[in-house]
Amino acid sequence: xxxFTLRRPVSRSLRHRGFTLIELLIVMVILxxxxxLVGPRxxxxxxxxxIKTTKAQIEMMGAALDTYRLDMGxxxxxxxxxxxxxxxxxDAALAAKWRGPYLKKPVNNDAWGNPxxxxxxxxxxxxxxxxxxxxxxxxxxxxxxxxxxYQ
Numbered sequence: 001x002x003x004f005t006l007r008r009p010v011s012r013s014l015r016h017r018g019f020t021l022i023e024l025l026i027v028m029v030i031l032x033x034x035x036x037l038v039g040p041r042x043x044x045x046x047x048x049x050x051i052k053t054t055k056a057q058i059e060m061m062g063a064a065l066d067t068y069r070l071d072m073g074x075x076x077x078x079x080x081x082x083x084x085x086x087x088x089x090x091d092a093a094l095a096a097k098w099r100g101p102y103l104k105k106p107v108n109n110d111a112w113g114n115p116x117x118x119x120x121x122x123x124x125x126x127x128x129x130x131x132x133x134x135x136x137x138x139x140x141x142x143x144x145x146x147x148x149x150y151q
Contacts, residue, residue, distance in 0.1 A: 050111035051143060054131045057107055058149050061085070061116070061129055064102035071099045075120045075127045082107070082118050082129070110147075112136070124150040 019027075064085050069075050072094065076084035086101040109115055110131040122128025129149040133140050140146065 048143075050134070051147065053111040054147050057110065058116075058129050058131065058147060061103070061107060062127075062149050065127055065129075068100070068102050069126075072097050076118075078119050082116060112143075122150070124148075 061082060065075055068085060076082070083106075085103050086106050088098050088100065089095050107116070112131075112134045114132055114136040117130040117132065118127065119130075120127040127149070131147040132138060133144040133146055135144040137144075138146060
């Protein structure tokens with residue numbers, strides 16, 4: 001004897017059923033709400049990380065300037081700038097003392113892409129390295145505030 005089992009055929013529409021337009025719109029609205037809540041917090045972290053990066057670079061350049069001074073007997077003049085940390089002097093007498101480069105690679109700009117300001121002698125010490133913040137202008141608050149080596 002044969003036993004027959006009745007199999008109900010699965011309709012084509014149930015196997016290939018996708019999302020409806022309403023379902024997709026609901027998911028997009030939920031994702032938009034999440035992005036509007038989380039996005040500003042993430043961008044706030046980006047600003048604080050740029051400030052920390054700039055402070056770390058200023059400290060690193062300060063250490064390199066101190067090493068330069070030990071070798072050369074003085075800090076680079078304002079006219080020489082920070083370039084003196086990675087470019088050998090052309091003067092033969094100075095080139096003989098120079099044991100650089102004092103940085104692995106040139107650091108010309110802060111985390112916002114603005115050039116560092118170097119002065120020697122500085123207003124509060126032998127030298128001063130400054131970042132003018134995100135706006136590239138003196139003064140400011142928040143991420144636009146100036147960052148100085150003497151802070």
